[in-house]
Amino acid sequence: MSAAMSDSGPIYLDYNATAPAKPEVVEAVADALALAGNPSSVHGFGRDVRKRIEDAREEIAALLGCAPPELVFTAGGTEANNTALRGAGRRALIVSAVEHPAVLRTAEACADELVVLPVDGDGLLDMAALDAALAAHGPDALVSVMLANNETGVIQPVAEIAARARAAGALVHCDAVQAPGRIRVSFAGLGIDMMSVAAHKFAGPKGIGALVVRAGLEIAPLVTGGGQERGLRGGTENAAGIVGFGRAAALAHDDLARAGEIAAMRDRLEARLRETEPAVVVFSEGAARLPNTSCVTMPGVQSETQVMGLDLAGVAVSAGSACSSGRVEASHVLRALGASDAVGGCAIRVSTGWATTGDEIERFLGAWRALYAGLTNRWKAGVSAAAG
Amino acid sequence: MSSASLDLDLGIAGPRRETRVAVAMSGGVDSSVAAALLAEAGYEVFGITLRLYAEDASRTRPGACCAGQDIYDARRVADRLGIRHYVLDYEARFREAVIEDFADSYLRGETPIPCVRCNERVKFRDLLALARDLGADALATGHYARRIAGPAGPELHRAVDRGRDQSYFLFATTPAQLEFLRFPLGALAKERVRAEAARLGLAVAGKPDSQDICFVPAGRYAGVIERLRPGAAEPGAIVDEEGRVLGRHRGIIHFTVGQRRGLGIAGPAPLYVLSVDAARREVVVGPQAALLRDRVFTGPLAWIGGDPPAPGEERAVVARLRSGHPGAPALLRTSADGAAEVALEEPEPATAPGQACVLYDADRMLGGGWITGTGRSATLAAASPDAARLDRVAAA
Numbered sequence: 001m002s003a004a005m006s007d008s009g010p011i012y013l014d015y016n017a018t019a020p021a022k023p024e025v026v027e028a029v030a031d032a033l034a035l036a037g038n039p040s041s042v043h044g045f046g047r048d049v050r051k052r053i054e055d056a057r058e059e060i061a062a063l064l065g066c067a068p069p070e071l072v073f074t075a076g077g078t079e080a081n082n083t084a085l086r087g088a089g090r091r092a093l094i095v096s097a098v099e100h101p102a103v104l105r106t107a108e109a110c111a112d113e114l115v116v117l118p119v120d121g122d123g124l125l126d127m128a129a130l131d132a133a134l135a136a137h138g139p140d141a142l143v144s145v146m147l148a149n150n151e152t153g154v155i156q157p158v159a160e161i162a163a164r165a166r167a168a169g170a171l172v173h174c175d176a177v178q179a180p181g182r183i184r185v186s187f188a189g190l191g192i193d194m195m196s197v198a199a200h201k202f203a204g205p206k207g208i209g210a211l212v213v214r215a216g217l218e219i220a221p222l223v224t225g226g227g228q229e230r231g232l233r234g235g236t237e238n239a240a241g242i243v244g245f246g247r248a249a250a251l252a253h254d255d256l257a258r259a260g261e262i263a264a265m266r267d268r269l270e271a272r273l274r275e276t277e278p279a280v281v282v283f284s285e286g287a288a289r290l291p292n293t294s295c296v297t298m299p300g301v302q303s304e305t306q307v308m309g310l311d312l313a314g315v316a317v318s319a320g321s322a323c324s325s326g327r328v329e330a331s332h333v334l335r336a337l338g339a340s341d342a343v344g345g346c347a348i349r350v351s352t353g354w355a356t357t358g359d360e361i362e363r364f365l366g367a368w369r370a371l372y373a374g375l376t377n378r379w380k381a382g383v384s385a386a387a388g
Numbered sequence: 389m390s391s392a393s394l395d396l397d398l399g400i401a402g403p404r405r406e407t408r409v410a411v412a413m414s415g416g417v418d419s420s421v422a423a424a425l426l427a428e429a430g431y432e433v434f435g436i437t438l439r440l441y442a443e444d445a446s447r448t449r450p451g452a453c454c455a456g457q458d459i460y461d462a463r464r465v466a467d468r469l470g471i472r473h474y475v476l477d478y479e480a481r482f483r484e485a486v487i488e489d490f491a492d493s494y495l496r497g498e499t500p501i502p503c504v505r506c507n508e509r510v511k512f513r514d515l516l517a518l519a520r521d522l523g524a525d526a527l528a529t530g531h532y533a534r535r536i537a538g539p540a541g542p543e544l545h546r547a548v549d550r551g552r553d554q555s556y557f558l559f560a561t562t563p564a565q566l567e568f569l570r571f572p573l574g575a576l577a578k579e580r581v582r583a584e585a586a587r588l589g590l591a592v593a594g595k596p597d598s599q600d601i602c603f604v605p606a607g608r609y610a611g612v613i614e615r616l617r618p619g620a621a622e623p624g625a626i627v628d629e630e631g632r633v634l635g636r637h638r639g640i641i642h643f644t645v646g647q648r649r650g651l652g653i654a655g656p657a658p659l660y661v662l663s664v665d666a667a668r669r670e671v672v673v674g675p676q677a678a679l680l681r682d683r684v685f686t687g688p689l690a691w692i693g694g695d696p697p698a699p700g701e702e703r704a705v706v707a708r709l710r711s712g713h714p715g716a717p718a719l720l721r722t723s724a725d726g727a728a729e730v731a732l733e734e735p736e737p738a739t740a741p742g743q744a745c746v747l748y749d750a751d752r753m754l755g756g757g758w759i760t761g762t763g764r765s766a767t768l769a770a771a772s773p774d775a776a777r778l779d780r781v782a783a784a
Contacts (some may be wrong), residue, residue: 301521308474309522311409312434375521 010314010361015201015294015334016150016178017318021353022203022251024239025244029205030244039237040226041096044364049239058245063249064197065186066212069158071234073210073242077177078102079222080196080211082171083232084143086110087219088194092137094170095144096125096156103144103175104316104332113137115340117145122155122287130164138168138276146184147176148189151333151349152284162191171217177201177209180352181252182259182290187212191329194219199241203354204248208241255354260386266363267348270294272365277372281343292353295334297370300379306348306371313367318349340348394584396429396572399537400525400575409570410519411528412511413465413473414456417592418530420465422572424588425468426528426576434522434616436515437462440482440506441603461592468590476518478510479583485509487603491616494609497666498742499644501557502601508560516568526570533558533753534574535566542566544692544753551576556711559756560690564670615643624669626651627663629678638652640664643671645680645740662738680735682768684709684718686745686757688726693747693754699724706733709739709759712782720747728757731765738762 012020018215021029022245032052037045054068061068074080081102087091093111095103099121106113115133118126125145134141143165145336148155162172172193179185182201193362198209213219213232225234255262273280274297283295303319310317319331330344339347350364400407411423413435420497427433437459459475466473468762488506493500511529519527532547533555544566547553561569573581578597585593604612614621621639628634635653647661651673659673684707689696697703699722707716707730719731730745739759745755746756 304476305518305521311474312472312522374523378520 002279003306006049009097010316011363012316013339013350013352013360013364014318014378015356016153016181016318016349016351019181019199019203019353020355021200021205021244022131022168022248024251026203027248028247029240029244032201032240039239041227047194052246053237053242055238056242056249058198060210063180063185064212065188065216066195066197067229070212070215071210072213072229073208073245074233074238075207075238076200076209077175077196077198080209081144081173081175082106083211083219083222084194084196086222087232088142088173089220090140090142090171092141092271093144094130094133094137094141095163096146098149098151098154098333099144099146100150100175103146107144108133113140115141116157119336120182121338123284123333123366124287125156125161126158127157134165134168134170137297138165138170141165141168141170142173143170143176144173145282146178147174147185148178148290148293149176149284151291151293151331151347152164152295152337153178153351154284155179155288155290158192159190164229164299178290178293180249181255182262182278183255187214189308193217196264202252203250204339205241205244208238210243210245242355253349258354259291262356265356265358266291266294268358269361269365270296273368276365276369277338281339281347283337283339283347292351292356295347296350297343298348299346301346301372301375303345303348305375309371310364310367313371315367317364318351368375394425394428394576395752396424396425398431398526398528398570398572405432407526408432408522408524409526409528410515410522410524411435412515412530413462414530414598415461415465416530416598417585418532418581419594420426420462420463420530420592421588422528422588423465423571424469425584427471427580428588433469435462435466435474436519437473437475438482438510438515439475440478440510441487443591455533458738461595465592467591478514481514482603482694483509487612487616490537490601491613491620493742494613494641495617495620495774496578496742497640497664499576499740500742502603503557504560504744507557508581512565512569514559516565518570527568528570528572530573531555531571532573532578533571535569535571538723542695545574546576546753547571550714552578555753556708556744556746556756559692559744559753561692591770605762609640610639612718614627614771622669624671626653626671626673627654629672629674634659634673637762638669638674639661640666640669640671645738664709664740676737679737680764680768681738681762682732682735682765682778684730684739684745684759685761685763686728687724687729687760687783688757689747689757691755693749693752696755697722704752705730705754708746710743715748717773718747727760735764735768 015075037049039050045253058072061071070173085106091112093107095107096117107261115128145156147158159173165172172192173379174192177198180197193214195212200206215384223234226233270282279299281297305321329341330339333343409426409637410433413419413423423433423435433712435590486502489505490500490502516527531554532552535546536543536545546555600607621641626635626637627631643661643664645661651659657675660676660679662678663672703720705720707718708715717733722728741759743759745759746755747754
């Protein structure tokens with residue numbers, strides 16, 4: 001028989017995919033949607049919407065440690081990454097092997113020369129390889145390295161990377177989509193030229209993000225039109241999205257204050273899994289990580305099977321990035337860390353956030369144990385796909 | 389047609405809402421209705437759709453299963469039913485387990501049935517094991533076949549709708565697989581299934597039936613093989629039963645036993661493909677009478693019909709030699725290595741190697757095997773002595 005459904009509805013532990021919007025954000029978006037004006041209009045209706053957009057810009061700039069005019073609103077992180085990589089006009093792109101596809105696929109598409117830098121076993125950038133790439137391409141290059149990895153949560157030393165890159169004459173872009181609200185982010189402090197963020201990763205609306213462009217840096221727009229966003233992003237602003245983005249940014253300071261609590265929950269989760277099965281692997285454990293992200297294996301069980309099995313038990317997690325071709329195969333991130341398909345192909349990502357409770361973690365652990373026990377029992381009977 | 393509502397009982401102990409049933413959903417009307425009826429009957433149903441090949445292969449072709457549009461359709465049916473639904477990327481497995489074998493089989497001069505391989509190696513192996521791993525109590529499909537509880541365990545029977553029966557494609561099913569499988573449509577006529585789809589408000593109610601082989605666009609299998617095995621379609625000779633060259637052909641993959649069209653040879657009487665000799669790249673042709681066979685040889689038999697026949701024992705069966713073949717009375721005799729010789733009471737037009745010989749006791753499927761060759765009894769050979777060369781081919 002199937003396991004009984006959870007006691008009080010499904011559990012959401014996939015915040016790195018998207019974080020549920022906070023009620024205050026939903027309210028702010030609904031209010032903004034009701035406004036008639038176009039922010040470019042001269043009249044009072046337009047001015048009202050414009051004011052709310054600029055208020056939001058200030059809230060977001062405060063969270064990200066940049067000046068408000070440096071923020072260019074986009075339709076999300078992917079568009080921000082595209083604008084940075086395509087708009088900077090550098091012929092060589094230097095990226096890490098663990099970037100999100102929004103950077104990797106774009107770099108492949110637009111670079112005259114592409115250097116993909118390896119990472120170490122914890123997923124941290126190989127600095128010697130960076131230096132070599134900078135020596136070869138420095139003044140022609142844009143370096144794009146993410147702040148925190150979406151699968152493992154590992155945090156790259158972006159300030160150090162930026163210092164070396166800028167000394168060599170390169171521009172630096174950072175995909176910081178997973179960071180705001182989880183760790184403190186300072187665009188100015190990192191010393192970089194461009195930075196991508198997306199509202200929905202910290203409880204804002206989906207479909208709105210921003211590229212921070214350092215004052216004085218000239219880049220080409222990806223979307224041309226009516227001159228909005230200092231000419232860097234044409235099209236009538238997504239006013240409701242921007243207002244929700246701003247509200248989420250204002251509220252993200254509360255999440256930062258709870259980072260220690262969130263990290264303790266993660267550490268307890270990983271410790272409990274190891275008590276159940278000592279062979280559990282936790283990726284990037286030896287490096288600084290986001291407090292909310294666990295990339296853990298269930299030994300011998302394909303990631304896809306775990307994600308479906310947990311979903312059937314009412315627990316939402318993710319198998320890292322997009323699916324592979326039906327084989328037991330590690331994601332490109334875990335392969336870059338040196339994980340074999342046999343180990344990396346058995347990893348899932350558990351990511352928590354503002355609404356996660358300790359009780360939900362316990363229920364996740366219960367579902368994980370039940371799935372694992374069911375499968376190991378079937379292995380003993382010799383009728384399972386998972387062991388094959 | 390009855391309009392009474394259906395109630396499908398899967399014969400599984402315990403409350404239905406706690407009985408988890410995985411449904412293999414192709415996006416077609418049959419598996420959609422299977423999922424819908426089980427959900428309506430109160431089972432905890434979830435759907436699995438396999439992406440078997442790249443979407444561009446046959447994106448817009450109606451009636452193909454498992455391409456992009458079909459995955460979309462399956463998802464929308466699951467949305468409508470409010471059931472969980474997962475799409476799995478099986479492209480690599482399907483290529484390895486089914487498509488490569490399909491191409492190699494044609495190159496050996498055979499006419500393969502990839503649907504059997506897909507059931508055997510993909511749906512009833514990997515997908516079935518996955519359903520078990522996910523805690524399912526059964527895996528249901530939209531096949532037209534019946535699983536009937538018998539005194540010695542489940543039996544596999546032909547569908548009530550004989551015209552739709554798909555039991556032929558299920559001959560390689562093992563007893564352990566059948567234990568876990570359910571075929572909710574086996575007792576229904578196709579018209580009833582479409583009517584149920586309409587009653588349930590499924591958008592796929594009017595969708596065309598799947599045709600031919602799902603990964604072969606519009607029957608053009610030769611193009612698929614040429615893409616997989618470039619240069620494999622080498623030209624050769626078309627010969628008669630005595631080996632006299634009558635013409636040339638552009639590759640044996642374009643020919644199957646029994647085929648009449650596409651030979652490009654004018655003669656006093658219509659010519660048929662009698663056999664395909666891959667080693668010599670020869671297509672052997674002759675008159676229709678020379679196609680007749682009353683012996684069928686198979687590889688090791690898959691057996692699901694209770695006690696398998698002992699080596700040397702003769703058993704009366706009904707043999708189906710192609711999916712569209714209604715069945716013919718025959719005597720089955722197996723050898724010690726499990727291979728079988730099926731002696732037909734009346735001669736039948738020859739069946740191509742690579743097809744299956746599937747055996748029944750009335751409606752109950754007993755098992756079957758891949759056809760390795762056909763031949764003629766002494767009586768038949770005496771009646772048509774000029775086809776002696778074919779007996780050698782069959783016995784080779």
